[in-house]
Amino acid sequence: xxxxxxxxxxxxxxxxxxxxxxxxxxxxxxxxxxxxxxxxxxxxxxxxxxxxxxxxxxxxxxxxxxxxxxxxxxxxxxxxxxxxxxxxxxxxxxxxxxxxxxxxxx
Numbered sequence: 001x002x003x004x005x006x007x008x009x010x011x012x013x014x015x016x017x018x019x020x021x022x023x024x025x026x027x028x029x030x031x032x033x034x035x036x037x038x039x040x041x042x043x044x045x046x047x048x049x050x051x052x053x054x055x056x057x058x059x060x061x062x063x064x065x066x067x068x069x070x071x072x073x074x075x076x077x078x079x080x081x082x083x084x085x086x087x088x089x090x091x092x093x094x095x096x097x098x099x100x101x102x103x104x105x106x
């Protein structure tokens with residue numbers, strides 16, 4: 001199972017209902033193991049990454065989240081299925097979704 005570690009970049013977004021917003025990069029300074037009693041504990045993802053400083057203090061991420069990427073990401077999520085995206089718990093992004101995303105962003 002792939003996992004994030006100290007020094008990795010994580011792509012994050014907020015999903016509320018059928019809306020996707022706040023597409024952001026997060027730099028992982030620390031990885032914290034959650035207690036099973038924590039409200040946000042998920043057996044499939046028992047850890048959380050923590051970013052200490054503002055993003056501008058870190059080396060640049062792999063690519064910019066510009067308007068073209070945001071539009072392509074939202075369309076790829078729509079085409080793939082929001083419920084399927086929300087069901088991903090391993091951190092591994094399905095190849096089919098990545099292919100759809102690449103097609104949307106080219």
